[in-house]
Amino acid sequence: MGLNRLYHDKQISILKRALRNDWYMMINTGAVRAGKTQLDNDLFLMELRRAKKNAALDGVKNPMYILGATSAGTLQTNILKELTDKYGFDFKFDKHGNFTLFGVYVVTTFTGSIAGLRSIRGMTAYGAYINEATLANKEVFDEIRKRCSGRGARIICDTNPDHPNHWLKVDYIDKADGKSIIVNHFTVFDNTFLNQRYIDNLIATTPSGMFTERGIYGRWVSGEGAVYRDFKEDMFIDHPPDQITKVFAGVDWGYEHYGSIVVCGQSADGTTYLLEEHAEQYKEIDYWVDVAKDIKSRYGNIKFYADSARPEHVARFVRENIKCFNANKSVLSGIEEVAKLMKNGRFFVVESKVKKFKDEVYQYVWNEKTGEPVKTNDDVLDALRYAIYSQLSEPKAKVKRKSTYGL
Ligand SMILES: Nc1ncnc2c1ncn2[C@@H]1O[C@H](COP(=O)(O)OP(=O)(O)O)[C@@H](O)[C@H]1O
Ligand SMILES: [Mg+2]
Numbered sequence: 001m002g003l004n005r006l007y008h009d010k011q012i013s014i015l016k017r018a019l020r021n022d023w024y025m026m027i028n029t030g031a032v033r034a035g036k037t038q039l040d041n042d043l044f045l046m047e048l049r050r051a052k053k054n055a056a057l058d059g060v061k062n063p064m065y066i067l068g069a070t071s072a073g074t075l076q077t078n079i080l081k082e083l084t085d086k087y088g089f090d091f092k093f094d095k096h097g098n099f100t101l102f103g104v105y106v107v108t109t110f111t112g113s114i115a116g117l118r119s120i121r122g123m124t125a126y127g128a129y130i131n132e133a134t135l136a137n138k139e140v141f142d143e144i145r146k147r148c149s150g151r152g153a154r155i156i157c158d159t160n161p162d163h164p165n166h167w168l169k170v171d172y173i174d175k176a177d178g179k180s181i182i183v184n185h186f187t188v189f190d191n192t193f194l195n196q197r198y199i200d201n202l203i204a205t206t207p208s209g210m211f212t213e214r215g216i217y218g219r220w221v222s223g224e225g226a227v228y229r230d231f232k233e234d235m236f237i238d239h240p241p242d243q244i245t246k247v248f249a250g251v252d253w254g255y256e257h258y259g260s261i262v263v264c265g266q267s268a269d270g271t272t273y274l275l276e277e278h279a280e281q282y283k284e285i286d287y288w289v290d291v292a293k294d295i296k297s298r299y300g301n302i303k304f305y306a307d308s309a310r311p312e313h314v315a316r317f318v319r320e321n322i323k324c325f326n327a328n329k330s331v332l333s334g335i336e337e338v339a340k341l342m343k344n345g346r347f348f349v350v351e352s353k354v355k356k357f358k359d360e361v362y363q364y365v366w367n368e369k370t371g372e373p374v375k376t377n378d379d380v381l382d383a384l385r386y387a388i389y390s391q392l393s394e395p396k397a398k399v400k401r402k403s404t405y406g407l
Contacts, residue, residue, distance in 0.1 A: 010190040011039045018043060023182050027133065027173060028158045030186030030218025033194060033202065036158040037078050037131060043156050044129045045083075048102045051126035054152040055104075064105045066120055066128035066144050070112040070135045072097075078131050109144070111136035117143050126150035133157040134168050141168075161220040163371030169220050187218050207339035210366070223366030227335060227373050228381075230342040231361050236351040240275055243267040247275070247299045250327065250387025251288070251306035253313050258356065258379035259283055261291055263299065264387045271346040272388060277354040279380050285313050292322045305390035307382070327386030331372055334389035341388070356380045 003012055018026065026043070028036040048065060055063030069075035083089050091099045096119065098107050104126070109119045111130060114137050125147045130136060148155055159168065176183040188199060206212050208230050210223040244265035252260045260279040266272050278291050292304060301323055306314050308326035317324035328334065341347040349357060356379065363377040 007039070008035055008190060008192045010184070010186060011035055014039060014184050015043070017182065018046075021179070022152075023154060024180045025155045025157070025172065026182045026184070027168070027176070028156075028184045028186065029161060029173065029220075030184075030190075031188040032160055032215050033191060034186035034188050034218065035191040035193065036186055038082070040129060040131070040156050040158045041079055041082055041086075044079075045087075045102070047127050047129065047154060047156065048104045048106070050152065050154075051150070052103045055126050055150060058151050060126075060150070062103075062105050063126040063150060064107055064123055066109060066123075066125045066130075066147060067106050068109045068111040068116070068128060068130040068136065068140070068144055070132050071110050074132060075108060075110070079129075109140070111140045111144075113137055114139060116140040120144060120147050123147050124150050125153060127153045128155045130155065130157045133159040134162040134166055135159075138167050161214045161218055163222050164220045165222075165369075165371070166220070173220075185218055188216050205340060205344055207336060207343045211336055211339065222368045222371045223373070224368050225365060226362065227364045227366055228339060228342060228361050230339055231347075232342075235342070235345075235348050237273075237348045238351065240265055240273050240348075240350055241267065244273065246391075247302045248387055248391050249292070249295060249302060249304045250383035250385070250390070251292075251304050251317075251324070252379055252383040252386065253288075253307050253310040254379055255282060255284075257281070259288060260356070260379045260383040261288065261295070261304070262357075262380060262383045262387055263295055263302075264384070264391075266391075269346075270341075271348070272341050274347075274349040274357065274384060275353060276350070277357050277380050277383075279356040285316055288313070289316065289320050289322070292317060292324075293320065296322060303391070305386045307386065325390065328390040328393045329386065330389065330393075331385075333393075334385040335373070337389050337392055338385055354380070357384070 007015065028040060030036065051063050051065050069079060080091055093099050098105060107119060107123065109116045112135060116137060117140055120143060128144045128148050130144060145155065172181060173183050175181060188202065203216055206215050210221055213219045213221045245268050246266045247263060249261055249263045258279045258281050262277050263275045264272055265275050304317060304322055304324045305327040306324050308314065314324050314326060360377045360381050364381050365374050367374045
């Protein structure tokens with residue numbers, strides 16, 4: 001079978017470079033779904049064989065190699081499952097979650113938190129493969145690099161682009177010399193295994209601005225201008241539709257700043273409606289308990305996803321028999337989901353029930369230096385993001401309950 005049936009052109013040229021002259025670190029960065037991980041998984045197998053040979057020259061019979069992924073979930077889905085599906089490997093894990101492949105002991109580590117250090121501290125590795133490198137804790141990344149002291153050890157990384165001041169960009173990508181550190185850049189168009197319809201759909205559904213620059217073109221850009229630039233005036237509606245099957249709320253605590261509770265409704269296809277906004281300054285927790293109880297009396301025992309920064313307020317809600325949970329506060333992922341709904345025309349706002357939202361949605365802007373939004377004009381928008389993203393990232397219940405909320 002020809003190479004071009006197995007790899008796309010960019011993958012082939014990188015493979016050829018990888019085999020030609022020696023290198024120390026290879027960073028494959030760029031668009032989502034570009035074929036970075038597929039390539040790196042194969043490079044990983046090639047590197048294991050190389051590691052075995054290099055270790056033999058040192059008289060080491062059981063060499064070690066580091067395999068890093070953000071979490072156990074991404075290790076499984078991005079790497080191990082892909083390799084099992086493609087090559088039929090049956091990974092046998094020991095009690096440390098590690099396995100042996102091609103005579104190399106592969107030590108897995110979860111780079112997403114500092115706890116990842118524990119599994120690799122003190123070891124000598126003959127190489128490392130780090131999936132989603134920008135999401136790695138920098139200390140864990142540095143430790144992996146230090147551990148790679150075995151003869152000929154190399155490091156393979158893949159990552160989606162992030163903020164231009166990210167340490168991976170500044171300390172490694174910007175210092176690439178094409179010899180010791182090699183950086184390869186991908187766009188989604190490089191992946192000729194994706195069909196045109198899929199690519200068109202991906203482009204159509206990716207939020208405009210930073211998310212498109214990074215996700216489609218693979219560029220390391222920071223956000224600039226409005227965060228929710230896909231929000232349009234015609235997303236304001238007079239009444240919520242009848243087909244709402246799920247209602248949930250988001251809570252952002254505040255006193256000097258506005259405190260805010262928003263209520264969202266969702267139809268079966270995921271279209272999301274901002275049904276009401278409650279935003280007030282200088283109100284004590286008792287006030288917010290009353291607001292939540294009133295919401296509960298009208299919509300039923302719905303979930304409230306609240307800012308975890310005030311655990312005593314969350315605890316108070318729970319004591320008052322309000323179904324209150326800590327929100328998933330991941331900023332960029334949350335914004336991306338809200339922005340996706342807007343871009344896809346699946347977000348509407350009941351105009352008469354909101355006030356502050358109207359100002360915030362146009363004034364909420366990126367801070368180009370930090371890569372996050374400027375923390376003003378965000379009280380209602382934070383509550384909205386907590387509601388939408390927490391609801392979405394929550395494990396789905398097996399049985400779908402259909403109910404109407406008398407809207
Ligand atoms: N060499 C390849 N052969 C066949 N399909 C591929 C190949 N490379 C990529 N693909 C397809 O493209 C998808 C995205 O590839 P992946 O490596 O996961 O992208 P990335 O890591 O850049 O997000 C894969 O799920 C697979 O369907
Ligand atoms: Mg990937």
